[in-house]
Amino acid sequence: MYDIFLVGNATMDLIFSGLPRMPILGEDTFADKFEYTPGEAFINAVTMHRLGLKVAWAADFGNDLFSNLILVEVRKAGLSEAYFIHHDHPFRRVSVSASFQDDRGFLTHYDLEPPLSATLKALPCVEAKAIFIPGLIHGLILDAAVPIVKMKKMQILMDGNCPKEFSHESNSISRALKQVDVFLPNAKEARSLSGYENLEDAARKLSEFCPLVVLKDGEKGALAYDRETMYHLPGITVNPLDTTGAGDCFSSGFVKAWIDGKPIRECLAWGNICGGLSTLGFGGTTFFIDEQVIKVNMAKHYPNIEISSLMM
Ligand SMILES: Nc1ncnc2c1ncn2[C@@H]1O[C@H](COP(=O)(O)OP(=O)(O)O)[C@@H](O)[C@H]1O
């Protein structure tokens, strides 16, 4: 029995920072710093694993250089490969990030998903408390998977990561959100999905579909709404190096606390600590966070969680 069934692929993130400005057409832009590190579901897999969750991660890998580089990092992190599929063709997922202190812009390429993905193959086999979907997916595949997930009594947790703007007015999206137990978009995603600028209004709107909505709001921290109470928790104070993957780390930290049955306020603190600390390293996993690190930072940043949230 696993804690989390994680579905979704990794990317190889090439992170350029120390940039004078965003690249512009016709000009060369030089970055003082460059790092590469896997992103997307890899960040969830590693962060949840380091926090002590038992993670069944289903992911596809090709025979290309980037897949191989990701696998090297998977092995360094000691993740289980039980639900990986290795294809004998390239499956390239690459993201170039122009990273600035507060935000970043991406240039991304994904090769087409294999028709029989690792997720579909693993779905009938894995037993877990919850499934974590690292981005807003909707449509046929989700509709087909949900009955199996529900039959297995897994809760459905979904990050809001999405490559373009979506609205809840899309039938396929509202149908997807109605299946989700915990939805974790960032502020931009929540605004575009709900049609509301104010984040509390956005959370209320999204909670019409999903019983627990958690909104990530960069350095301001996060808020959650469970159809009864609006919870706010300010972010931890950090001097960020690179914010790539902060949202994925937040979600992983929140989910760890939520799986352990902690109150929502404390789950938000776990999320803010993971998201905030992740900005101190490049990508989402170079800053190491385990339960001990959470404990130290909980005492430092949220000595009294009740008081911190009431202060907002
Ligand atoms: N500059 C920052 N200072 C403190 N915490 C941050 C900062 N940037 C991000 N975080 C933490 O990471 C979380 C996710 O970041 P955010 O930028 O909102 O999501 P995403 O990475 O999905 O765009 C925030 O809710 C917060 O907890």
Ligand SMILES: [Mg+2]
């Ligand atoms: Mg995100």
